[in-house]
Amino acid sequence: xxxxxxxxxxxxxxxxxxxxxxxxxxxxxxxxxxxxxxxxxxxxxxxxxxxxxxxxxxxxxxxxxxxxxxxxxxxxxxxxxxxxxxxxxxxxxxxxxxxxxxxxxxxxxxxxxxxxxxxxxxxxxxxxxxxxxxxxxxxxxxxxxxxxxxxxxxxxxxxxxxxxxxxxxxxxxxxxxxxxxxxxxxxxxxxxxxxxxxxxxxxxxxxxxxxxxxxxxxxxxxxxxxxxxxxxxxxxxxxxxxxxxxxxxxxxxxxxxxxxxxxxxxxxxxxxxxxxxx
Amino acid sequence: xxxxxxxxxxxxxxxxxxxxxxxxxxxxxxxxxxxxxxxxxxxxxxxxxxxxxxxxxxxxxxxxxxxxxxxxxxxxxxxxxxxxxxxxxxxxxxxxxxxxxxxxxxxxxxxxxxxxxxxxxxxxxxxxxxxxxxxxxxxxxxxxxxxxxxxxxxxxxxxxxxxxxxxxxxxxxxxxxxxxxxxxxxxxxxxxxxxxxxxxxxxxxxxxxxxxxxxxxxxxxxxxxxxxxxxxxxxxxxxxxxxxxxxxxxxxxxxxxxxxxxxxxxxxxxxxxxxxxxxxxxxxxxxxxxxxxxxxxxxxxxxxxxxxxxxxxxxxxxxxxxxxxxxxxxxxxxxxxxxxxxxxxxxx
Numbered sequence: 086x087x088x089x090x091x092x093x094x095x096x097x098x099x100x101x102x103x104x105x106x107x108x109x110x111x112x113x114x115x116x117x118x119x120x121x122x123x124x125x126x127x128x129x130x131x132x133x134x135x136x137x138x139x140x141x142x143x144x145x146x147x148x149x150x151x152x153x154x155x156x157x158x159x160x161x162x163x164x165x166x167x168x169x170x171x172x173x174x175x176x177x178x179x180x181x182x183x184x185x186x187x188x189x190x191x192x193x194x195x196x197x198x199x200x201x202x203x204x205x206x207x208x209x210x211x212x213x214x215x216x217x218x219x220x221x222x223x224x225x226x227x228x229x230x231x232x233x234x235x236x237x238x239x240x241x242x243x244x245x246x247x248x249x250x251x252x253x254x255x256x257x258x259x260x261x262x263x264x265x266x267x268x269x270x271x272x273x274x275x276x277x278x279x280x281x282x283x284x285x286x287x288x289x290x291x292x293x294x295x296x297x298x299x300x301x302x303x304x305x306x307x308x309x310x311x312x313x314x315x316x317x318x319x320x321x322x323x324x325x326x327x328x329x330x331x332x333x334x335x336x337x338x339x340x341x342x343x344x345x346x347x348x349x350x351x352x353x354x355x356x357x358x359x360x361x362x363x
Numbered sequence: 364x365x366x367x368x369x370x371x372x373x374x375x376x377x378x379x380x381x382x383x384x385x386x387x388x389x390x391x392x393x394x395x396x397x398x399x400x401x402x403x404x405x406x407x408x409x410x411x412x413x414x415x416x417x418x419x420x421x422x423x424x425x426x427x428x429x430x431x432x433x434x435x436x437x438x439x440x441x442x443x444x445x446x447x448x449x450x451x452x453x454x455x456x457x458x459x460x461x462x463x464x465x466x467x468x469x470x471x472x473x474x475x476x477x478x479x480x481x482x483x484x485x486x487x488x489x490x491x492x493x494x495x496x497x498x499x500x501x502x503x504x505x506x507x508x509x510x511x512x513x514x515x516x517x518x519x520x521x522x523x524x525x526x527x528x529x530x531x532x533x534x535x536x537x538x539x540x541x542x543x544x545x546x547x548x549x550x551x552x553x554x555x556x557x558x559x560x561x562x563x564x565x566x567x568x569x570x571x572x573x574x575x576x577x578x579x580x581x582x583x584x585x586x587x588x589x590x591x592x593x594x595x596x597x598x599x600x601x602x603x604x605x606x607x608x609x610x611x612x613x614x615x616x617x618x619x620x621x622x623x624x625x626x627x628x629x630x631x632x633x634x635x636x637x638x639x640x641x642x643x644x645x646x647x648x649x650x651x652x653x654x655x656x657x658x659x660x661x662x663x664x665x666x667x668x669x670x671x672x673x674x675x676x677x678x679x680x681x682x683x684x685x686x687x688x689x690x691x692x693x694x695x696x697x698x699x700x701x702x703x704x705x706x707x708x709x710x711x
Contacts, residue, residue, distance in 0.1 A: 096644050097675045098668075214638050215667025323640055330630075332637035 092327045098214050102323055105216040105280045106337060108224040109289055110315025115235050116273045117294030118307045119266055122246040126291060127177055128165070128267065131184035132274045133287040135161035137191030140208050140278075145194070150208070151223065154278060158271035161187060166264070211282030213323075213333040220279055227276035231269055238265060243304055281334050288338035289315060292345045299345075299352050314344050410572050413459040415470045415477075416443045417688040418550045418697060419490060423463050425581045425694075426563055430574045431460065436473065439688045442663045447472045456480045461570055463563070466491035467547035467632075486570050493562035494555040496545035497614045546632050551616035551685065553592065553698050557585040588695045589619075592702040596620055603709045607646065607655050607678075609664030612685045616701070625653050628660065628669055638668045650676045657708045661685045681708045 093099050120129050136154040143153025161183050168179035235242065241257040245266065252259040270290075277286040293314035297307030322337030410431040414420040420435035427433050434455055437446045443465070448456070453476045456462055462477055464470055466489035470477075481487045549555040564578025604622040606613055610629045617624045626646040629638055649655070657679045660669045663686070673680045683704055689696045 092640070092644060096640075096647065098643060098671045099640055101671070102640070210637065212638075212665050212667040214640060214643055215665055215669075215671045217667070217671065326640035327644060328641055330639040330641035333640055335637070336639075 088328070089324060092324070098216075099323060099327065101216045101218075101221065102213050102333065103319060105213070105221055105224055106319030106323065107316050108221070108228050109277045109280055109286065110293065110319055111312050112224070112228045112231050112273050112277065113286070113289040114293055114297070114308050114311035114315055115231050116269045117290040118297055118304060118311055119242060119246060120270060120290050121294040121298050122304070122307075123266070125266070125270065128161075128180050129270050129274070129290050130287055131180045132158050132161055132271055133278070133283045134184055134191075135187040136274060136278060136283055137208060138187050138194055140283075141191055141194040150279060151275060154275040155271075157187060158275050162264075162267050162271060208278065209282050209284050210332075211278060211280050211285060211334050213280060213337070214326075216280055223276050224280065227272055230272060234265065234269060238262060242266065246304065281337065285334045285338045288341060289318075292338070292341035293318065295345050296348045299348050314341060318344060410460040410570075411455075411458065412461045412463060412567075412572070413455050414463040415465060415473055416441075416686075418686070418694060419463060419465060421688055421692055421694045421697070422556060422560060422581065422585075423563065425584075426560055426574055426578050427567065427572070428574060428577050430567070430572050430577075434459075437470075440662070440686070442686060443469050444471060444663065446470070448476055452476070453480075457483060457485065459485055460572065461485075461567065462487045464489050465547055465549075467496065467545050469547035486566070488563060488566045490559045490563075491545070491547060491549055493559050494549045496549075497618060498545050546611065546614040548612045548632070548685070549615050550694075551613055551698070551701065552619040553585045553589040553694075554619055555615055556694065557582045557589070560585060584695070588698060591699060592620065595699065595702045596706045599706055599709050602654075603656075605653050605655055605709075606705075607650060607658045609658075609660040609669065612661060613659070613683075616705075620702075622705075625649050625655065628658065628664055628672060638665060643668070643672055647672065647676050650678060657681050659683050659705065659708070662687070679708075681705075 093103060120126055136157040139153035139155070139157025139160070140150045141153070142148075142156075143150050164183045165176065165179045168174055168182065169176055241252055241255075241259075241262045244252045244255060244257070245259065245262055249259060252262065273290065274283065274286055277289070280286075281289060293311040294307065296314045297309070297311035301307045301310055318341035319337050322340040323333060325331050325336045325340070326333040411434060412423060412427055412431045413434045413436060414423045415435075416437045417435050417439035420433065424433045436448065436452050436455065437443055452473075456473075456476050457480050459480070462480060462485055464473070464477055464487065468474070477487060549559070560578055560582045564574060564582075567574050567578070601621075604620075606617055606622050606624045608624060608627045611624065611627045611632050613622070613624060616622065626649045628643070628646065630642050650658075655676075655678060658669060658673050658676075659681050660666070661683050669680055681704060683701060684697075685701065687697070688694075689700055
């Protein structure tokens, strides 16, 4: 038992990494469930990459990386909204255009500034083991924000997920709540990229929420399972990183994805045995 | 007249590890076309020597003198583990009379182009073919042969096992260009550099570039510099000669000047590897056991992780420019600065 608890007691950096991982997991459990149910993975992925030029720009002029990421995310969401509202182009075309445009801009910025080379890895993969207290504070604020919005807007969000046509019929403004949901995804990516990295936060959005969607039909229970899977992945991943000297962020996300496939297999087998078609 | 061209660079290697690789590849080629870069000013009538990175380039320039154009591919200060050549750089390599590379996978992304040029008949000189290579795992194990106390042995054995395990793990997977053979950072020892200079003089003569006695002079000046380094560090007491580094980049310096590298934040010769909780925890224990007072970090190692570890272990952080050429562009200033920073840090 000592091997599974002692490392955390002995090492502050592991305690902070675990705490940060739990905060990311809880935030991603709520937001990721909406992402999975509404098929918004592409915008999530695009946001995760789209923050790159913002972060690079912020680092160049000495601003906090998070502010730059927020600008990048705002450009992405605003641009997608503009293209889809002013043209007949589909949502995924708009996302793809901004995704590749911002990524290209980010690559150019990073590659033309000598001082940023070491930071690119930090932006994309995060610094799980270098989490500081201000990261934790930001992460906590993001979690509170996400939970409050999810509770206040729970009913329209629920309708958006399962029957989008009903949203307007019930007197809610669908477009408005859609944008609010985008804002939640953006907030999650912007705050979490410093911990798990822009790419891995995307994994934490999808894998635990995917498990929740596999084993439950109720949105609240899905989020609960997603939170459990996220927290367990954080713990198991950090343990693996400790005992096998694996890269921390990747270990955590890989654990979450592995859990997804284990659950997926189990659910598939159970279905074929029980014959449950639902 | 010698010309040093800082070639245009596209530092995309990190992105290449990801799923977006094809996208970035496409962007890179667009960018290369778009940015064009400065015209190479090698004249066709003079032989050209292309060197991969700045520190080695400075020494090669000293040896070559006026006998040829010396072109350095990578901009000074770029992490050579990460740098990628542009189309123009590859043209320079193919048109060179001699390519001088570090070897041992330091320039992971340029090696393919160098090998291709070699097949086309370009002479290639790998600096690390002419030194005594420190093997993988040995970098953290450079004992001055004094007082091998039991605890020390345990820690060392441990770290050797982890680095070897890591090498196996990462071999052939996403960290495919991990260094497999040995420590490439030979330039942290002027003595090894002198050995390279001697061999380079011969290689230049072989392809008909006459440098007179410049190789011998450069070698002598390097050995003088070695003496200056020894003077600089003479006051560091034996028990303080303990180094903890960012990635394992000071192996040759440690070997030459009887320091012991007890650990690295990222126990790999490459700055591309990432920190793991296990390595950090081991290092934290080592720092406490060995009475380490300072972590020497460098470009390419995550400052956040180093800061977090240093705060927890209550030691200070000193950033070394192990991969940078200083402003005056000389190797001598580079190595003296490195030695004096280490000397000052270990005595305060």
